[in-house]
Amino acid sequence: MKILLHICCAPDATTAYKRLSAEYEVVGYFFNPNVHPVEEYIKRKNALEKLSSAWKFDVFYPFYDPQPWFRAVKGLEDLSEGSMRCKACIAFRMRQTALAAKKMGFDAFATSLTTSPHKDVNFINEIGAKMAKYVRIGYIPSAFRKKDGFKESVRYSHELGLYRQDYCGCTFSLRKVRR
Numbered sequence: 001m002k003i004l005l006h007i008c009c010a011p012d013a014t015t016a017y018k019r020l021s022a023e024y025e026v027v028g029y030f031f032n033p034n035v036h037p038v039e040e041y042i043k044r045k046n047a048l049e050k051l052s053s054a055w056k057f058d059v060f061y062p063f064y065d066p067q068p069w070f071r072a073v074k075g076l077e078d079l080s081e082g083s084m085r086c087k088a089c090i091a092f093r094m095r096q097t098a099l100a101a102k103k104m105g106f107d108a109f110a111t112s113l114t115t116s117p118h119k120d121v122n123f124i125n126e127i128g129a130k131m132a133k134y135v136r137i138g139y140i141p142s143a144f145r146k147k148d149g150f151k152e153s154v155r156y157s158h159e160l161g162l163y164r165q166d167y168c169g170c171t172f173s174l175r176k177v178r179r
Helices: 010-022 038-055 066-074 084-103 121-135 149-160 173-179
Strands: 002-006 026-028 108-112
Touching: 002 010, 002 084, 010 026, 010 038, 010 149, 026 084, 038 149, 066 084, 066 108, 084 108, 084 149, 108 149
Parallel strands: 002 026, 002 108
Antiparallel strands: none
């Protein structure tokens, strides 16, 4: 079975890719219009290119256009981390990944977001299943952080010299981190 793996960042992709590629043919999908500023997006993209080159897997890099993302979270800008703003962001990216997977002929899609201990795994899997049903494609639910998955990602990142970010990616979370 061939799956499209939504990749939020290279560190989270390590565990997700390793575990999924043991069972499936996996292609990455770096769709993150939420990441700001563009310099940060480039750092994360470069880290993923380094990982995919080292581990020999393909990744699609759709055009970076943050405007649709800003529309998706409009009115939610002042909400805290983990709020409806984050859920709207995740839903937007999962929907686009499901649509891309369907359009490109994949059997299913998955996401590396569940590697992070800061994300709501239940919500991610619920929205993944909803998007899969909506688009009529398979979804591979996950909780990659389990069984020391997050620690594993830290170890892989260190071994490979991957850039590890200190915030989720959006301009609203960046403001909180930089205060």
